[in-house]
Amino acid sequence: MTDLRRALSEAVGAAFASADLPAELGRVTASDRPDLADFQCNGALAAAKSARRDPREIGAQVVAQLRENPVFKSVELAGLGFINLRVANGVLSERVREISADERAGGQPAETARRVMIDYGGPNVAKPMHVGHLRSSIIGESLKRIFRFRGDNVLGDAHFGDWGFQMGLLIIAASDENPHWRAVAEELWRTPDGPKPQEEDRFIALLLEGLDLDTLDRLYPSAAAKAKQDEEFRDRARKATAELQAGKPGYLRLWRHFVAVSRKALQREFEALGIEFDLWKGESDADPLIPEMIETLKAKALLVQDQGAQIVRVAREDDKRELPPLLVVSSEGSAMYGTTDLATILDRRRTFDPQLCLYVVDQRQGDHFEQVFRAAYLAGYATDGSLEHLGFGTMNGPDGKPFKTREGGVLKLHDLIESAREKARQRLHEAGLGVELSEVAFEDTAHKVAMAAIKFADLQNFRGASYIFDLDRFTSFEGKTGPYLLYQAVRIKSLLRKAASEGAQPGLAVVEEPAERELALVLDGFDQAVSDAYAKRAPNFIAEHAYRLAQTFSKFYAACPVMGADTPAQRASRLAMAQTALRQLELSLGLLGLEAPERM
């Protein structure tokens, strides 16, 4: 089963071929001018260039042949040599029936399935998620679903930031803050009258009381700030980082506590966002591979000593500017984030052997990934081109600068979600929607609406661009927003419920009216949207399609009465179209990570 665009491309390509021109010229796209055509082909223009002939002459030849084909309702040569195509209603009807019968609503799998690793989310120990994590999470989750839908074997990894210098900072900060915590770090409790081995865990738990996420959240920023100014403090933290990585028992105990506390809270937040990771691997998991990796780098003469550190030079002669080397071992002997990233590539190769690995990380880390990727290719840890950094822009405040709270701090994700939920509740009440719902169902709807508002606002933008976060606008519930999409889906569900209660069944789709034709064409465009999103790793193509679909359905809904159709056959046809539109809409929403409620 194939979409019309591809089927028509074959027909037009054959016409080009019989005119002794390359069949690729027959590439058909959705028309730019819906008033003139359903589809168009610009191949005659391209052919004119290489064959040095008049495009209209070539076009006329192709058009003459296509007119023989009953698939087309009309074939016109327009302008400089555009070939305008309208397809017969019967062809559209048949296509709608196909999509209707297809579990995937017309979205085709990719030709060959690959093993794909997606690294996104990037939560860190001791840092509650803030708005900066939102984009990576939302975009990464959507890409994971899109790739999976296309048939790839995909694993999503949270890549938990649990290992670098920040851990040393936290250990020192916690030790300085409270003698009990210091006792754990330094194992001071190991005295002759200290706890017996079987009591140790319970004893340590007592010592660690109060060292919760809020405390970590307070300690980390102040420690990070202090390290910038206070050289002595910074050196202690660096030393602690190296000692932790060397396996100092007290530090490990403290560290495991940080990790456990953080992870529990973070998982709750991801759950609220509707984000599920297949793997929750940490940077620390790559640590055991580092010694061996260093040996390999040495054996390949890639690792060199420089200014007390060990580095891999990744600059190339044709670089327009000098790319700094990758720091593998710091002068303190500790692993840097480039070290763990490189070791993680090795780890992934051994455990999953991905053919493609996507890093959904802030654009600002572009240089870092370039360094790591080059080092990985040099070391033979990945095949050339299999590692891709998908950078995204920042989420900005109303002033166009990176998002800050009114007080100038970083907005926590939890607070952002709650304020979106509150807005959603308000708007639902204002619109008088959801009044008949139970309190639990109402909350569930409000949550879905809030998530849709936030996620759709993000995903409708091309990921590389920055955008202005404006909660009032996203939750305004009008126009091109997530809630609009949910509303349309809910409207269709309501219609189908009504039909079911009156015993009306969907039947054979027959496309007749202009609004029905338009809906059929949009339904057909799903595969194009999915393959674009897949090829460009850009969910905004799905977002655009979902919106077009919702809007086109709404037009159809206004123009074509369903339950009040003229004949039972027409009613059955329209019900089939509504049902198909709903399934494709919900599939699209699913690819974006949105979920429509049953009622609102």
Add this chain to the structure above:
RNA sequence: GAUCCCGUAGCUCAAUCGGAUAGAGCAUCUGCCUUCUAAGCAGACGGUUGCAGGUUCGAGUCCUGCCGGGGUCGCCA
């Protein structure tokens, strides 16, 4: 300073391999609820695509320069 990204309607954003009249939403204005959820639909208004050149039959898209904004440039991630 070097380098990368961005600059499109009053605002927020799209735009397929370089193709026709650059599309949406918001805002403003005009219609449409005794008929399936009006968070909707139909329509109007709104543009020298930052500026100046170049390549091309054809440029928002490719090239050069300039202006404006942002990022990055070795031991933080």
